[in-house]
Amino acid sequence: MCERGSVNWIVLSGVLLLLVSLWCESAEARMKLRESDGRGQNYPMATARPAHMLAAHRIGRIELAVTNNGTFGVEYTPASRSDYFTGDPVSLSCQYPKGSGVTYLFGAAFWIGAVAGRDTLVSVGADGWQTVNEMFPDDEPFGQMQYRSIKDPNGPYADEAVSEEDYISVYTDTFPGLVDNDFFGRLHKPLNIEVREASYAWSYAYAEDFVLFDYRIRNIGSQPLHKVYMGIYVDDEICYDCMGGTSGYTDDHSGFLRTYANQYGACQFEDTVFIAWQADNDGDADVVYSDGRTHPTPDAVATRIVRTPAETLDVSFNWWIGNGDPQLDFGPRELPFKGQWAEPFRDFGTGGLGTPEGDVNKYYILRNREFDYDQIFTADISPNDTLWLYPNQDLAADFADGYDTRYLLSFGPFEIVPGQSLPISFAYLAGQNIHRDPANGANLPDRPDLYYRNLDFTDLSLNAMWASWVYDNPGVDSDGDGYFGKHHLCSTLTQQGALKVDTFWYEGDGIPDFRGAAPPPPPDFRLESPSEGTIVIRFNGLRSETTRDNFSRLQDFEGYRVYLGRDNREESFSLIASYDRENFNKYVWNEATDDWELNDPPFTLPELRCLYADSCGDNSFDPLFYTRSRRFQHPDFADSQFFFVRQDFNAVGTGAGAIEKTYPDQPFPSHLDPDSARPDELTPLGHLKYFEYQYTAENLLPTVPYWVNVTAFDFGSPESGLASLETSVTDGAKSIYTILGNPAQGDPGKITVYPNPYRADAGYRDLGFEGRQDVVRPDNRVRAVHFANLPPKCTIRIFTLDGDLVREIVHDGVQGSSSASHDEWDLITRNTQRVATGLYYWTVEDAAGNVQTGRLAIIM
Secondary structure, eight states: OOOTTOEEEEEEOSSSOEEEEEEOSSTTOOOOOOTTSGGGGTGGGOSOOBOOOEEEEOSSSOEEEEESSSEESSTTOOSOSBOTTTOOBOOOSEESSTTSOOBOOSEEEEEEEEEETTEEEEEESOOSSSOOOOOEEOBTTTTOOEEEOTTOTTSTTGGGOOSSEEEEEEEESOOGGGSOOOTTSOOOOOOOEEEEEEEEEOOSTTTTTEEEEEEEEEEOSSSOEEEEEEEEEEEOOOBSSTTTTSOGGGGEEEEEEEEEEEEETTEEEEEEEEEEEEEESSOOTTOBOTTSOBOOOOOEEEEEEEEOSSSSOEEEEEEEEOOSSTTTOBOOOBOTTOSSSOOOOOOOSSSOSSOOOHHHHHHHHHHSOOBOOOGGGGGGOOTTOSSBOOOOTTTHHHHHTOBSEEEEEEEEEEEEOTTOEEEEEEEEEEESOSBOOTTGGGGTTTOHHHHHHTBOOHHHHHHHHHHHHHHSOTTOOSSSSSOOOEEEEEEEEOTTSOEEEEEEEEEOOSSOOOOOOOOOOOOEEEEEOOSTTOEEEEEEOHHHHHOOOTTTOSOOEEEEEEEEESSSSGGGOEEEEEEEOOEEEEEEEETTTTEEEEOSOOEEHHHHHHHHSSSTTOTTOOGGGOOSSSOEEOSSOTTOEEEEEESTTOOOOOSTTSOEESSTTOOOOSOSSTTTSOGGGBOTTSOBGGGEEEEEEOSOOTTSOEEEEEEEEEOOBTTTTBOOOBOOSSTTOEEEOOOSSBGGGTBOOOOEEESSSEETTSOHHHHTSSOTTOSSSOGGGSOOEEEESOOSEEEEEEEETTOOEEEEEEEEOOTTSTTTTEEEEOSBOTTSOBOOSEEEEEEEEETTSOEEEEEEEEEO
């Protein structure tokens, strides 16, 4: 293995031992696992053909690749780098925020070690440096990943769905024939375990920054496993163009955050977050990349364990710098007979202090009960420290200000008898803006305390708490035994001097829920372009308006919002229309707390009139007349005082610029199942008329793509203090080009080709003509010439002036679809070469044989 600035000695065992010395070509060389490396070399010698697969969680702000071999990320799997379920490319292990092109992970893996008989054994999804993989899925079709979603009630395994995006895998460590010998030449000996792994992701505002992993580890062998320890190994790689000459992965650092002060109303509590985190050392705010732009990395990623098989455990946090040069292979180490596990100093037998090669050393790291100091304090360890080994002072400063670092968060011990399964759950999460001061990096390595004070863990801590709350809902008695979890009491004094006490639940009852409040499902929508510069958005809200929240069990639908953008990044979308029910929140005066409280879901206007007006037909009753300073006093209960405010905007409009009901006079259907409804209640497409809506966007450009999405939102959860939730602005968005002609008037419009002339130096990406959805590939890989106003089915041909065919594109669009009238040429010839500068002509022939022609100039 060849690593940065290192010499690796590779010993090939056999009759003849050949010693080969290999030098790296550059200081930035990094080992990367590819399909032809490691495991792939052994497959021809084995009968097993594991069904290696990869998928990506894309539903939230964090985009994370998951696999079915005990790892996550793209680097530790021989699977193809495309999503098994969608076919989309997956080029980054963890992209955050989604669409930024910034990666926050190289690769991560599950580790488990135990004493089996007389052997100390460890099995790992990957070890991160020797390309060792020791866990494998079964052959096809038994080893295939499964997908399920609460968004798709008719999909496979829908009844078992937990989140909006579930991926389920099963793998074992029982394929020794597929595993190379370890660093010391020892063959892999399995523990005989089977792992069922499920990963869950959501798009909701409070859950969009983490993925929850749930494991079931089963002993499928014949002997018990003693002193079992489990761990999550993480090599976070935080950079934009990590291998593009910036060496972005060489300046990361790790640490552990036990508690963080969180605000609950007027009180602040030190809550346990218990996260292993990693971040870039300064956020790369001023690094300019080859594309001429900056791509900052101000955020952090972390791992939090949310469930273990036992309440009281030994937990270890170890970080190290892996390197083939023993001097650079460093990790914090306790002095002999110091710390929680007083034992002699362990020599790894590699010459280094960081990388634990072999099962015995890996097991030591899993169970050593160390909590390493944060990396930034490496140069601060004194020669008289009573716990930690004194670091090499020639290198300590370099380690402290950031390096290529990885960590292991582990816990145990357990016992697993044959046939028994044990659960563990953890969250891989991200948090925004740990770096708020671009100059903070200058405090390393000499002023680590000042540097640490300038870090902001607020968002990371909040997301860690939400991850634990979604796993186990606080204040919820899941098993009905009367225990609701743990809570804080917040005591404050009112202006009148009365004691006000609020209860804040911060921990659940210990029974996993894997559930949180959810917005209504988004509506199914369709896009049409009936005239030049116009898009009509039609949608049906049957599921949106009738689905109950899986947390509150209420039908909490509130309304819809329509968004328009020039690409599929969240920040590119603008809200252009909103529709919500006419309803009102009732705030009730509480004498005990001397404050207004919101205790109920919103009330409709007819409900309020029946409750508080002279009669249900009293149209003079206006709830908005009653405000905080002009309260409504109940005529029968003198102590009952209320005021009312709109829930959202009560925007139920008609006419231009409004979302309208397509059938405004249609009564509520006789049956919610379209197959059981009356024919007069159905649209020509078979949808229920009552739930049909439409919105028209006008004055749009006909030569650029627009992205459209329709979201649904609810009225929140007054009981839990959760604000209104809305579905993802980016998930499910569709693109469309508006047409140039007016087919309704018999004018199909002339086919347009743009940009024409095409100039390679014109900056079309910045102008939005190419590559707006592809933030990873460079400019020269996203070039595009657009053909607009095409017939739905036609053939595009590009010729040289001499008549030679350069490229043929068969356009097969569906009438009425968003891409029916548009296609692109990537400036690649039919011989897979880049097109040359010159003058070309094009033809478009429709299904009836009609042909349009034109010229195209290209300047490369």
